[in-house]
Amino acid sequence: MTAVLAGTVALAAAGCGSDTTGTEAETPAKPTFAAGTTAARLAEAGKVTVGTKFDQPLFGLKGLGGDVEGFDVEIAKIIADGLGIDPDDITFVETPSAQREGAIQQSRVDFIVATYTINDKRKQLISFAGPYYQAGQDIMVKKDNTTITGPESLRATNAKVCSVSGSTPAEKIKEYADASNIVLFDVYSKCADALRTGQVDAVTTDNVVLLGLVDASGGAFKIVGKPFTTEPYGIGIKKGDTAFCQFIDEQLTAAAADGRYAKAWESTAGKVAGAAPALPTLATCS
Known part of the structure; x- marks a missing residue:
């Protein structure tokens, strides 16, 4: 037990000895630190x-x-x-x-x-x-895309890939895509919109985030399923x-x-x- 929780255990007995009738619920004691x-x-x-x-x-x-x-x-x-x-x-x-x-x-x-x-x-x-x-970085594409199969295929297909400024995925994807083909926005919803309208060919971030975007797409997107990092x-x-x-x-x-x-x-x-x-x-x- 750390110092920040000092005195918390003692609170468990805060109501002991009080004259309760059983008809009133005791108010739980607030923690102290x-x-x-x-x-x-x-x-x-x-x-x-x-x-x-x-x-x-x-x-x-x-x-x-x-x-x-x-x-x-x-x-x-x-x-x-x-x-x-x-x-x-x-x-x-x-x-x-x-x-x-x-x-x-x-x-x-x-x-x-x-x-x-x-x-x-x-x-x-x-x-x-x-x-x-713990997540892992992956790639999201349109459902009918068969040319992007993992990070190693981005440069080979000259794909435009979207991520978010200041994010770990935006840094990591530089290993797999040319700088001129990396598009950055402030939020992932804009990346999803860009993918939907064909402005980019792929979106990259952590797999669980992509999973939510795929779920919200109504079947328009899919995840490649080749995670290539560990993201705690x-x-x-x-x-x-x-x-x-x-x-x-x-x-x-x-x-x-x-x-x-x-x-x-x-x-x-x-x-x-x-x-x-x-x-x-x-x-x-x-």
Whole structure:
């Protein structure tokens, strides 16, 4: 048990000895945390601002009614619940790939859950809790495309390929496609539109993100099915906030143990991707 959770266990007995009649439900005690920690500040405020994607079906998608839904959203709710914060008190802010580090550094969000691959470059600017999921980069094409069969076929077919500025996939695809044939937008929905209208021949990002775009395409797109990277998704937090990292990792571990993690997957990405994966081995907080 980490320092951030000091005193939490004692709360379990908070109602003991009270004169209850059995007709009134006891109000669960709110968790407490070590003074001065991020968790203590957020728990005291009773609200939290979370960065996520608004354009990625199954992980982070803002509907016409204004609600955001997806696996990343459910993971954020699990973390907020550990702080004693209700879902209605979470403010979700759109954080496209190129804006994520800045949003954390400028305190525009308290943490980010947004298909956010952990890598050394980003770790120079922020810290990560997790990972909570492991994906792999793949390629999406029109359903009738038979010439693009994997990353190695992009240069050979002179294919125009789309990805998102500031993303790991946008960097990786430079190994397989000429710079003049790489088209970058700020969100993946624009890549999907470009593929639909024939402005590009392929879209590349993590396979689970593509899976959502394929599902939303009504049968117009397909995934090549040749993942060529390993992408561990982490939760972005302020650089060096070890205590908050440890708190988040504890929430992920507890959710995996009691079934909430699997339920979060099954109610979102699992509707298309199938059975819930195991929670990946968590990295050391630093």
